Amino acid sequence: MSRIAARFTALKTQGRSGLVTFITAGDPDMATFQKILGGLAIAGADIIEVGMPFSDPMADGPSIQMSSQRALKHDIALKDIFSAIATFRKTDNQTPIVLMGYYNPIYRYGGERFSQDASAAGVDGMIIVDLPPEEADELLPHLNAHRLNLIFLTAPTSSDVRLPTIVNKASGFIYHVAVTGVTGTKSADADVVKEDVARLRRHIKLPIAVGFGIKSAAQVKAIAVHADAVVVGSAIVDVIAESARKHPSAPDTIAAGVHAFVKDLASGLK
Amino acid sequence: MAFVQPPNTFRAGADENGHFGIFGGRYVAETLVPLILQVEKAYTEAKTDPKFQAELISFNTHYAGRPSPLYFAERLTGHFGGAKIYFKRDELNHTGSHKINNCLGQILLARRMGKKRIIAETGAGQHGVAMATVCARFGMECIVYMGAKDIERQKPNVFRMKLLGAEVRAVEKGHGTLKDAMNEALRDWVANVDSTYYAIGTAAGPHPYPTMVRDFQSVIGNEVRTQLHEAEGRLPDTLVACIGGGSNAIGLFHPFLDDQSVRIIGVEAAGKGVASGEHAASITGGEPGVLHGNRTYLLQDANGQIKDAHSISAGLDYPGIGPEHSWLHEMKRVEYVSATDVEALAAFQLCSKLEGILPALEPSHALAYVGKIAPKLPPNHLLVMNLCGRGDKDVFTIADALGAKM
Numbered sequence: 001m002s003r004i005a006a007r008f009t010a011l012k013t014q015g016r017s018g019l020v021t022f023i024t025a026g027d028p029d030m031a032t033f034q035k036i037l038g039g040l041a042i043a044g045a046d047i048i049e050v051g052m053p054f055s056d057p058m059a060d061g062p063s064i065q066m067s068s069q070r071a072l073k074h075d076i077a078l079k080d081i082f083s084a085i086a087t088f089r090k091t092d093n094q095t096p097i098v099l100m101g102y103y104n105p106i107y108r109y110g111g112e113r114f115s116q117d118a119s120a121a122g123v124d125g126m127i128i129v130d131l132p133p134e135e136a137d138e139l140l141p142h143l144n145a146h147r148l149n150l151i152f153l154t155a156p157t158s159s160d161v162r163l164p165t166i167v168n169k170a171s172g173f174i175y176h177v178a179v180t181g182v183t184g185t186k187s188a189d190a191d192v193v194k195e196d197v198a199r200l201r202r203h204i205k206l207p208i209a210v211g212f213g214i215k216s217a218a219q220v221k222a223i224a225v226h227a228d229a230v231v232v233g234s235a236i237v238d239v240i241a242e243s244a245r246k247h248p249s250a251p252d253t254i255a256a257g258v259h260a261f262v263k264d265l266a267s268g269l270k
Numbered sequence: 271m272a273f274v275q276p277p278n279t280f281r282a283g284a285d286e287n288g289h290f291g292i293f294g295g296r297y298v299a300e301t302l303v304p305l306i307l308q309v310e311k312a313y314t315e316a317k318t319d320p321k322f323q324a325e326l327i328s329f330n331t332h333y334a335g336r337p338s339p340l341y342f343a344e345r346l347t348g349h350f351g352g353a354k355i356y357f358k359r360d361e362l363n364h365t366g367s368h369k370i371n372n373c374l375g376q377i378l379l380a381r382r383m384g385k386k387r388i389i390a391e392t393g394a395g396q397h398g399v400a401m402a403t404v405c406a407r408f409g410m411e412c413i414v415y416m417g418a419k420d421i422e423r424q425k426p427n428v429f430r431m432k433l434l435g436a437e438v439r440a441v442e443k444g445h446g447t448l449k450d451a452m453n454e455a456l457r458d459w460v461a462n463v464d465s466t467y468y469a470i471g472t473a474a475g476p477h478p479y480p481t482m483v484r485d486f487q488s489v490i491g492n493e494v495r496t497q498l499h500e501a502e503g504r505l506p507d508t509l510v511a512c513i514g515g516g517s518n519a520i521g522l523f524h525p526f527l528d529d530q531s532v533r534i535i536g537v538e539a540a541g542k543g544v545a546s547g548e549h550a551a552s553i554t555g556g557e558p559g560v561l562h563g564n565r566t567y568l569l570q571d572a573n574g575q576i577k578d579a580h581s582i583s584a585g586l587d588y589p590g591i592g593p594e595h596s597w598l599h600e601m602k603r604v605e606y607v608s609a610t611d612v613e614a615l616a617a618f619q620l621c622s623k624l625e626g627i628l629p630a631l632e633p634s635h636a637l638a639y640v641g642k643i644a645p646k647l648p649p650n651h652l653l654v655m656n657l658c659g660r661g662d663k664d665v666f667t668i669a670d671a672l673g674a675k676m
Contacts, residue, residue: 055575056449056561058456059299065443077573103297104560108574130297130560134287155301157463162304180301181461 003096003124004149004172007046008207008228017224018046019266020209022100022233024067025050025084026076028244028254033071035255036240037088041095043259044266047209047229049127052081052101059129061184063234066241078109082121089122098151098172100127106139115142125149125172133169140169149173156180156196163203173207175231176200178214178223184234188213190222197226221268232265280527280603283594288477288564290597296476298563301460306563309467310478312383317485322382326375330489333407334363334370338490340497340654345624346637353508353647355640356501357657358494358522361630367659368490368518369400369471375486376469377404385467387411391455393420393448393514394585394632395427396659397471402436412436415455418446420584427663445578448514448588452562472515473592476563480592487521494654495525502652508533508643511656512636513606514550514586516595518658527603536595537639539581540608550579552591553599553606566593582611582671583631585659609638615671617641618661630659631667 001009011018021040026033040048053068053076060068085097099118106114106128118126125148131139133152143150149172157180158166166174176196178188193210200208210223211231223230239261243254283290288310296306316322330336339362343355360368380388388410392398398414405412414431418440421428431438444450452475459468473483491509498506509526511519513536526532541549549555552567559568561576569577569589579589598604609617617637621629629637636655644653661668669676 055444056453058453058562059301059460061457072575075573102560104568104570104576105574107560107565108557108570108572129299130563132296132298132300132303134303135295135297153300155299155304157301157304159304166300177301180463182457185461 002147002149003094004047007096008173011046011228016269017227018229019044019220019269020047020049020211020229020231021045021236021262022049022051022231023236023240024053024064024071025081026053026071026074027067027237027240028070029074030076030080030084032244032251032254034084034087035251036258037084038091039255039259040262041092043262044270045095045262047096047098049098049100049231049233050081050085052078052099052105054102054105057102059182061182061234063184063237063241067237078105078114082117085121085123096124097122098125098127099123101129103128103131111139111142115146115148119146119148123148125151127151127153127175129153133165136169151175153177154200160199160203163200167203170206173209173228174200174204176208176210177212178210179212181212183212186213187215188219188223190226193223194226217264217268220265224269236261276601280598280601281524283597284477284481288481290594291600292558293565293593293596294477294480295565296563297560297565298476299460301463305459305463306476306478308383313379313478313482316379316382322378326378329374330371334374336363336489337493337497338362340494340501343625346621349624350641350644352645352649353651353653354649355644356498356652356654358490358654360490360518360656360658361660365400365403366662367396367400367630368487368521369397370403371489371521372471372483372486372517373397373400373404373469377408377410380410380467380469381408383467385465387413387462387465388467388469389413389415389455389458390469390471391415391448391451392471393451393587394583395420395424395431395663396585398436398438399427399430399434401469401471402431402434405436406434413458414438415441415451415458417448417451418442420447423667424584424663425666447578449576449579456562471517473517473520473594474515474562474564474566474590480564480594483517484520484524484594487517488524490518490521490656491523491525494522498652498654505529505532506652506654507531508535508651508653510535510537510636510640510653511658512537512586512632513591513595514539514588514632515590516592518656520592520594522656523604534604535639536604536606537636538606538608539583539586539635540610541580543610544608548580549608550581550586550588551608552589553596554608558596561590564593566590566596567599582614582667583635585630585632586635607639609635613638615668618668627657628661629657630661631664632659633657
């Protein structure tokens with residue numbers, strides 16, 4: 001069983017929803033990122049999403065845009081991300097890691113080589129924001145060959161007619177975007193999420209994670225009632241940004257602050 | 271290099287999924303996929319609706335001032351001493367460039383779709399001005415995203431947009447140019463899915479935009495075919511147009527793609543020279559990649575991060591190119607070349623002095639290349655260049671580049 005499937009099975013046994021935490025690789029620098037990554041699971045993350053920084057993050061709001069820019073100042077490349085994940089895997093072989101990003105860096109790296117290197121590093125799945133199912137066929141065979149899940153997004157605008165197109169190619173879990181908007185701006189509404197997820201369940205057997213616009217422990221708790229997992233991204237990235245500003249070149253202090261915040265987010269779930 | 275089998279026609283694309291060979295497509299976030307599918311459906315219906323086409327023709331004629339003249343540039347022809355040079359005078363359109371052709375088409379489509387709020391991105395400000403113009407005419411809200419650097423160098427157009435009632439939103443992110451404005455417009459669209467129509471200004475972006483914008487701009491090439499037939503009784507020998515995203519170029523080229531005798535040349539902006547790394551020549555100096563909804567040639571580094579473009583012309587300052595151009599390049603149907611800032615400035619001055627026409631800096635790139643090939647061609651060689659915009663908007667930039675005080 002893949003790490004993602006095993007984790008959702010375990011969550012089901014525990015009778016709770018999972019917490020998915022997003023951080024951008026190399027933010028604010030590689031050493032600090034490695035420290036943050038290393039402690040996320042202990043702090044309460046059930047699945048870790050690692051952002052692959054991109055120069056033009058069209059679906060992201062200011063928080064994640066700036067985190068990408070901080071990372072790109074150090075010229076963070078995919079090979080650096082794979083190496084950081086391989087290091088993480090030496091001490092944690094259970095927590096699923098999902099890479100999230102845009103297609104161009106992957107396309108440029110080469111789909112086959114990307115899948116091979118990601119798998120070797122210990123990555124479990126991909127969320128590629130600008131690769132809808134209609135465009136995924138050139139990458140999917142390579143991901144499948146290396147047992148990597150391609151996790152598709154669904155949105156409030158995804159109609160019942162469209163959902164089967166997405167579901168047919170999805171694996172791992174479905175990432176439902178709770179709001180129409182970019183990351184970290186609008187606030188997710190639990191009542192809307194309840195209705196959307198109920199609609200999705202009619203088409204989807206995979207676990208459903210809900211993200212975008214979820215910023216606090218209270219919101220995590222409220223959304224968790226309706227979802228198999230809840231994703232927090234911009235709010236964590238904001239903690240990193242603020243802490244890196246106050247404590248430049250203090251990786252331990254920054255990591256401790258992030259872990260404390262994640263612990264608080266997870267508190268509503270356990 | 272592998273032999274490329276030419277297709278039966280170069281004019282059939284895009285396919286049903288919006289691809290031109292490997293280029294084009296719909297690389298957008300899921301939230302936007304249903305929206306672009308709606309635009310595609312609405313456009314497919316409008317295209318074959320005689321009422322829609324009749325209304326578009328009427329506005330093109332009475333509002334934009336089409337057909338634009340095909341003008342024999344006699345003094346430049348004499349100066350270069352070779353090919354007979356014609357200008358397609360799209361700078362004489364209402365709002366001063368070819369952009370109005372696309373804006374009229376898209377505003378009629380937006381109205382047909384029941385949308386009331388229009389967003390657009392702009393580089394030089396020509397698309398922004400044209401969109402603000404048609405929004406005023408049709409009583410729609412207009413928001414134009416424009417890079418902060420472009421706002422600085424295109425002040426007259428910024429003020430024109432405001433006079434027309436549009437809201438101009440400055441984009442400070444990235445390097446504050448067209449690419450960043452387009453990112454911001456896409457973010458707006460994702461957040462305002464029900465009310466908003468995104469009017470992309472060039473033949474790029476997710477399907478159906480590259481095809482739709484091309485269709486609206488093809489009025490240029492269709493008129494040239496008729497007008498040159500009237501003037502000379504035959505097809506042109508060479509077509510030349512400048513390329514940023516490439517909408518004026520594809521509009522001139524597309525009707526002639528299957529006329530094998532016609533040589534077709536697109537001129538990209540080489541900025542300070544392609545070797546300098548500071549340029550906007552996506553085909554000459556880029557690699558295929560995925561950005562802003564389509565796969566196409568892009569300026570990017572080895573890690574797939576998009577590089578900033580550079581050109582003296584804000585309208586060509588974009589690190590990508592429309593996907594159909596990428597395909598026409600790989601099919602070897604169109605030649606893609608480049609001209610530098612310095613060459614474009616010289617061509618601007620030459621055209622102003624010899625023809626009494628201030629061309630925009632964008633078509634000045636095309637003219638710079640015409641100046642390279644025309645002298646070597648015989649006098650009976652018919653060359654048509656798209657003079658796609660007028661230079662009034664550029665006078666501050668040009669004064670600065672020439673070290674002149676205004």
